[in-house]
Each structure stands twice: as structure tokens, then as C-alpha cells.
Amino acid sequence: MKVKDRLVVVGNGMAGTACIEQILKYSPRFEITVFGDETHVNYNRILLSSVLAGEKASDEIVLNSLDWYRQNDIRLRLGVRVVDVDAATKTVTGDDGSVTSFDKLLIATGSTPLIPPMEGSQKKGVYVFRTLDDTRALLDCSRNGARAVVIGGGLLGLEAARGLQVQGCDVTVVHLMDRLMERQLDLAGGSHLKAKIECLGVKVLLEKDTVAILGEEKATGVRFRDGSELDADFVVIAAGIRPNTELARKAGLAVNRGILVNDHMETSNAEIFAVGECVEHKGICYGLVAPLLEQGKVLAATITGNKGPTYEGSVPAAKLKIMGMDVFSAGDFREETFGNDVVRYEDPALGIYKKLTLRDNKLVGVILVGDAADSHRYMDWLQEKADLSEHRRQLLFPAPGADKGLDVAEMSDNKVICGCHGVSKSSIVRAIRDRGLSTLSQLKECTRASTGCGSCTELCQHLLKAVAPQFEEEEKKALCQCVPHSEQQLREMVRSQRLRSVQQVLDIYGNGVGCEHCKPALSYMMDMVWCGGHVEDRSARFVNDRVHANIQRDGTFSVVPRIRGGVTSPGELRRIADVAEKYKVKMVKITGSQRIDLLGVRKSDLPKIWADLGMPSGQAYSKGVRMVKTCVGTDFCRFGVQDSIATGVELERRFENLFTPHKFKMAVVGCPRNCAEATVKDIGLVGQEGSWQVVVGGAAGKRVRKADVLVTVESTEQALQSAALFFQYYRENANYLERSYDFVERLGIERVRRETIYAPLAVQQGLRDRLRKSKAGSRDAWLEGDEPRTPTQFVQIHPMENLQ
Amino acid sequence: MSSGESGKKWLRVADERSFPIREGRTVEIGSKHLAIFNLGNELVAVQNRCPHRGGPLAEGILSGNMIVCPLHAWKFDLQTGISVNCPKSGACLKVFETRVEDGIVCVEVPTGVEDEETTPIACDSPDRPLRWVARKPIAAASSPQSP
Secondary structure, eight states: OOOOEEEEEEOOSHHHHHHHHHHHHHOSOEEEEEEESSSSOOBOGGGHHHHHTTSSOGGGGBSSOHHHHHHTTOEEEETOOEEEEETTTTEEEETTSOEEEOSEEEEOOOEEEOOOSOBTTTSBTEEEOSSHHHHHHHHHHOOTTOEEEEEOOSHHHHHHHHHHHHTTOEEEEEOSSSSTTTTTOOHHHHHHHHHHHHHTTOEEEOSOOEEEEESSSBOOEEEETTSOEEEOSEEEEOSOEEEOOHHHHHTTOOBSSSEEEOTTOBOSSTTEEEOSTTEEETTBOOOSHHHHHHHHHHHHHHHTTOOOOOOOOOOOEEEOOBTTBOEEEEEOOOSSSTTEEEEEEEETTTTEEEEEEEETTEEEEEEEESOOTTHHHHHHHHHHTOBOGGGGGGSSSOOTTOOTTHHHHHSOTTOEEETTTTEEHHHHHHHHHHHTOOSHHHHHHHHOTTSSSSTTHHHHHHHHHHHOTTOOOOOOOBSOSSSOSBHHHHHHHHHHTTOOSHHHHHHHHSOSSOOTTHHHHHHHHHHHHTTTOSOOOGGGSOHHHHHTSEEOTTSOEEEOBOOGGGOOOHHHHHHHHHHHHHTTOSEEEEOTTSOEEEEEEOGGGHHHHHHHHTOOBOOTTSSBEEEEEEOOGGGTOSSOOSOHHHHHHHHHHHHTTOBOSSOEEEEEESSTTOTTOGGGSSEEEEEETTEEEEEEOOEESSSEEOOEEEEEESSHHHHHHHHHHHHHHHHHHSOTTOOHHHHHHHHOHHHHHHHTTTSOHHHHHHHHHHHHHHHHHOOOGGGGGTSOSSTTSSOOBOOSSOOO | OEEOTTSOEEEEEEEGGGSOTTOEEEEEETTEEEEEEEOSSOEEEEESBOTTTOOBGGGSEEETTEEEOTTTOOEEETTTOBBSSOGGGTOBOOEEOEEEETTEEEEEOOOSOOOSOOOOOOOSSOSSOOSOOOOOOOOSOOOOOOO
């Protein structure tokens, strides 16, 4: 039996490991040893910014687990840095003193952060952003309010800045050039990006040359060439990368900026190979993942004796990974090059900027800011050098009525869809067909496509749609044209990006303006997601929630005091009567829900009426918790078997003053005769001999729907707890203006049960905790009568001088 | 009250701070009611009464340069006064000039605002107007002059 060749791989990063995966596909002829100076298995370096932004945990970005190395008989030497190579004796020496022989050597040492010359860059509190350990160090020092200075306004610097800002830091990006991402963007694109970044709350300083890091031992600030200074608690340097070529030099390889390789990925030594960020091919060192994977494929063929495929260079392309901020750039976008045609589209209000550069009817460069949905199409045109004479009128927008699925149909089979994992169209199509996949999550699990940076998610969905007839599209109805994302997505964005005001959401994810549909919806979302800890913006609320009364057709308001459970007293009634007379209320009405309604009140009288009533708001004007309707129950009724009044009052106390996606009505009845109509309420408690039935999703409005039974429980406390679980679940998951009956029908009562009363205890506890937190932060809206939010909240302004 | 350069009469109304950002306030001038909105970069004043069914526009939600009536969601361009959702109804708000002098909001003295009951406007669209209507370009709007 032939002894296997020994292959030593120096570097345990994405390029080297991806190349090993390709080598394994060819043959098992190698005994492989991998050295990695980091102590982690191979992870997705592109996603470090997501780890920093708290969108992913560090174990979620692992690409190859220890099991993978074991299963493939790869000897993994983690935490060992290779310090020497001897090409003559064919050995490598580790910093632990070990000497390892090889038959073939693969250098995949990547690159290190470039530290521009400046005084004091060795001080404590100066960081780089390259590895998982760097990320952890940054997370450790990014406490709330810490001042961070990020030197470098390229891709990496911006992603680091955004991550730190999400962690609560006060971040300033300092950039040497006159625009952000100058290697990818022109001036206009850079200024659109700058505006967006500043909207997020990250400060940007351009044309600032940092000459020194200030501070004794630890960084306390930076000084610029113009003499100005900026305070900082820590500094991150993200000013570019430098290929690691020392080993290659020691091995005597031809090295320029990077290790020189030819189209077969061979170096100047037939036994030594190189791949990744450390190599230079036709004068270019690539720092992005897709070209490195292409190189790995070619190299795998060459090194296993299947020499044939060639690497002919890649079109440089870059995509900024900041949630909701689309920036894409590829190719050569310079206008000044003779013979280049430029096609441009710009909408400053929406923050959209697109620029295509063409030469001889072929696309040579593209810049997309604010909307990068078409990046795949442009990338194809670039790579295939497609003749666009026929498309000249539809370059920026697809021809009207163009089939959405056409893009994927036109793609060649070997086209890589997922650049992060190198998954081609044909392997996705095969997986869908052979394994009968029908959802995106199945596809992700099966092929790993779209689990990387996520930029190919849409393409994967198109492929699923085209290939799998039973494809289920996940619900993605946009909230509004002003903010074209589903409410589910928006809730996630708001949470992960820590957005606390409606205007922030509109500025970052929308048109910056909003309308009467999305503003109240976003107001609700803010309050719900942050359990009341948001920045309340009354201008985004409907008038009823600005003045805490219900506007009537003549512009007057109605006042409904809270009478919990519909139980009042002669004293209270007398007060209501007095108030009605004093303010000449136009009508006093007992409503269908056991409320007393005072109609025809002027806005300026509202605070006085509330004070005179001395009762809390009944919230009859709000998308919120209304009063609980009750029957007489065991207190007086001959038939009552449960204490509906006490239970109803308690239910009301637990939920009152809270906002809900739509109005929320409840009732409690003491026996199945159902006198207070609990079975057509959003939540109803129906008393039975020895138990309560908790029913949800009932309706007696535009449509009539009998509520579904959520659960039957013995004790009153259990009934209230079950109601609370459903209440908070509805608050968190329903779309705005979706009544509980539509919500329950949309999800199905089985799913509602599974995710509330039958949910794991930790999930139940989470729902309860958030409800408790929201409740603790809520208060009677009518207290604003004494402490208005603005001096003119309830007043009509009279001019300070008279009309003559 | 002072006379402006163009012969317009200006009335000092109230401190700027009386007008919170992106909200409206009703101002009573004699028998007339104006709605003054703070758009962030400027203040605009229009008649308060919605031509459709008389709703108080000052209580509406702003959508950029448009105001949405709180009663039936009729939408008006605050620069031109023109109804956005039902332009062919001819419904149009009277627009008044504003300016800020030493932190005091001043408004062009209104003349001829109909404050009597407005006749309800008939329009093909129901009470709730079309949701998405392309916005008209703003014709060189009269912006407030600073003194």
C-alpha cells in the first residue's frame, strides 16, 4: 500500500479550510495536518461584525466543527504558530518547537491588520478587528456610553462602528479620505452612505489623519494632523490589511505584495502552494471571500494531480453587512476613464443611489447604495461580460412585467449562489429535487446556502419557488410603503438594532417621513418591544392617544372613566353627574360594554374634567385594554358558580393601561349562561362548577366569531395566568390592527396553545416577565392632565396680540 | 401687528416652543381657526377645518409635507393646500405665510377663511380615501422669509 503524502496546511481560516474541503472531494491521498495560530476551529470571519452587533452568537458562526476535522482524519494543531519553513528539508517549525515534515505545503496565512504609522498605537485600549478574540475583546470594553473611535471608514471600520454602537457605545469613525469606502464608492455614493450612517447615530469625521494615540499607558483619545483632538475610552484601528508573507519569504518563494501565484495557483516552488488573502494573482491581492473560494477550487485540482482548471481573477465586489443598509460595489466605477458611459439614478429622499459604468455596451462597474436587490444581476453581467445593447433601456429597472423567476432561470448551473459556502445553483436545485425541500430553513439546513452573510437569501427563495412547486413563502407582507418590511422583520430589526424611536426606524429603514398608517403601528411596536422603555413620540400617535380621549365627528371628544368590572358606587355616579352638568356635556350614554360615556367635550376641558372626576382613564379611545365586562356572579346571582366580579376586576387591574395591537375587550361570567357575553370577547373567562374555561379570539363586531377554548383550569389564579400568557403572546406577535380573532385564526388555536400554555416554562416565564415589565412602566394616561407632555398639549393657542 | 414689506399684515402668535416638532396646534384668530404645523425645518399655517367634513386638521398626523385629517384621513399638501387623495374634488386648503421673529411665530393675517359650516364634498372615493396616491411635485412653494 502506498504511504499517503503528507500535506501541511499553515492557516486554519476560511480560504485554507475551504481548499481542504475541495481537496477531500478529489481524493483521500493526503495525510493532512492543519496549523492555526488562533485557538478556534474554522469560523466565518465575515460574520464577526454580526457577532459584534449581537445578531449572532460566536458558536453560530463556526464553519467546521471539531467533528469535521476528526471525521476527515485531519490533525489539527490549534494555538500553534508556524515560525519557520525550510524548503530544502521540507519541514515547518512551530512556535512550540515542534518540527513537522511535509511532502506538500499549503500556505494560507491570510493577512493581518495594517497599523498606519502613528504615535502610541501600542497603548492599551487600542484594538484591531480581525479575529474572534478581537471581537470578544471589543465586546468586553463596549459598555454603555463608552466613547469609541474607529480609525478607518472602509467596510470593516463601518461594520465595527455599527456593532459597537449597537452595544451602546458613542462611536466616531475617523477616515483619512474625503468619503467613506472610497475603494468601493464614488463621492455621491459615499455621501449617501455617510448620511445613512449618521442617521444610525454614528458620527463620521472625514479627511482626518490620525497621528497619535493619546494617553499615558492606556488610550484616552487621538490627535489629528491638524492639531485637533478627540477623547476616547478606546480606539479601534481598521485601516486595511497586509498579506502575511514572512513564511513564504523564508521558504524562498517569489513574493511581491503577496505570494505570487499563476493561473493554476502554483507558486515558484512546485511543492509549495498558497491560497487566500496572502496571495497575489496578476497583481491583485483579494480580501473578499468569493475569490478565495474560487482560488481554492483551482488549487485543489492542481495539488491533487488534476491540473487543468485555471483561476483567471475575480471581479472585485463588496457588500456592506449592516442590517437595513444596502451597499454594494463591484468592478471599476471610475468615470474619468475614457470611453466609459455612466448611467445614474438618485433619490435623495429615499437615500437610493445607483450607478452603472459601461464600456462598449458591457458593464464594468456598479455602485448601489440604499437598494442592492439587483446586485446579483449586475454581478452576472460583470462576470459574463454580457453584451447589454438590448438592455440599455432597462439597465436600472427590470423591464415592466419581467418574470421575477427569470433571473434564476438564466443563471448557469455552475454559478455560485452562496459565496460564503460556495454552493452552486446546480447543487441547490439537486438538493431541492432529491430531498423534496420546500422551505428556506430546510434548504439552509441541507446545503448551508444563505447561512453565511445572508445576501443570497432572496436568490435561494427564487430557486425554491422555481423548482419546488409546494414552496411555502414565509409571510412577508410589508407594513407600509413608507417602511417596506414586514412587521415581523421590523420587530427583529428594532430589537437587534436597539432602535427606540419611531423616527429612527423611519430614517433608517423607511422613507424618513412615514404616514398615518405606519406611524401609529411603529409607535405600538416601540412601546411593546421595549416594554415601555422607548422614546415616546406623540407626533406619531393618532390624536386619541395624544389627548387620551376619543375624537368625534364634530371635533369634540368623548370621556369614559374607568369603572373596573362595571362596578360603581352612588358617590362615583353623583360625581359623574356633576361633571356632566358642569361642563355641559352634550350626552351621557351607557355603552354596550358597561361603560359611561360623556360625549361632546372640548379638548381644552379634558384635563379639568379628569381632575373633577378623580377616576382613571377607561382607555376607550385607544388600541389598548378596554374595561372588563362582568355578570353579577356568586355575589348575588342565584345561578352563579364563580366569583365573576372579583375576578373581572382583578383581570382588569392586571392588564389596564397597556397598549395592544388593536382594541382588546374582555369579559368574565360566573356561569355558562354567559350573561356578559364572554364567548365573543378577545379573552373571556367562563365560570363552571369547580373550574374556569379560558376562551380567546371571540368577536362580536364586523363579524361574529365564537371564541376558541384555550384551556380549562381549576383555580382562578390559573385562569388569570393563562389569560396573561395569551395576552402578552398576542401583544408580541400580532400585526398592528389585527384583532385577536384574526390572529388566532391565522395561527390556529393549536399553535397558540403550544406557544403559550404548553410552551416550555422558560418561554412562559419570558412572556410573564415582559408583561410585568410593561405593566410596571405603564400608568394612567389621564395623569397627563396635571403634567402635560408639552405646555400646549391640551390648549388652543390664542395669539399674543389682537387682530385690529 | 406689523405691516410687511409686501404690504402683508403679520400677527405675532406665540413662542416657537408652543409648536412641538411634527405636531399641529390650533390657533384662534378672531372668529377664524388656523392650524399651524412644525415640520422641523419650517412652520406652515393652513385653515384648520377640513373641507371634506370639517375635521380639525391640527389634530392630524403629519406625513412629511402632508397632513392627514383625523376624521376620514383626507390628505392635503401643506405647501399648495391641494387635496392629495381626491384632487378632482377641488378641495383645497387656504395656506398662510408664517415667519419667526425673535423666537415668536408670526402668521400672515387671514382674510376670507370660510368659517361657516363647510358644505360636505362629494367625491367618487368613499370616506376612506385611496391609500397610495402619487404626490404632486411642489410648485415653487412660498417659503417663510426670515426677517
